[in-house]
Amino acid sequence: MRVPAYLLRHTVTVEPYAGESAYGHVYDPPFEVRALVSAQHKLTRSSTGAQVLSTAQVITAPDLNCPPNSRITLPDGRATTALSVGNHTAPGLPVPACTEVMCE
Template sequence: MVRRIPRRYFIHKITVEPYRGESSVGQTFGPPVEVRCFLDEQTRVVRSPGGEQVTSTSTVFADLDAIAPPQSLATLPDGRKTKVIQSKRRDGAGLGTPNHLEIHLE
């Protein structure tokens, strides 16, 4: 049985515009998608996909099917706009752990 974080704990909603890449006019993003989640606004140091240490102001816990690649734009419940530093899949593959996507925001 695949376990996940119970939906009742996803008391927040953020909006994510998934990063799609670079074009001749700059970065491109997909259409905004609402993501139900638990938002932990705690500052911590994380590593970016490039290996640099950066400061994350918030961590989002969402279902594994959420889409939030690095550099995506995110709008928090208070209206603050930020970027995704990294997304980590926490998939226990049947071990009974709560499967989720952990998203670190600038």
């Protein structure tokens, strides 16, 4: 079971992180995705294990391609970076599968 589309009330733009070049971060082409955005401060761990402050959390469908360090534009126009990405599933239970992105 996937997170119901009617709960995903926002639209965010995701530019998936593709690696590094001589000029800095490289991103794949941007795409829009339906999401539920919560703008609140939470302590979380980055992909390197450092404790950091997340200022926004984005919940989307479970098939989102958004590795850590991806660039995300929130509904208010603020550009942020994905700190960590979690895929939530519960096979056999009546809860929806989703992807949660903790943003800088």
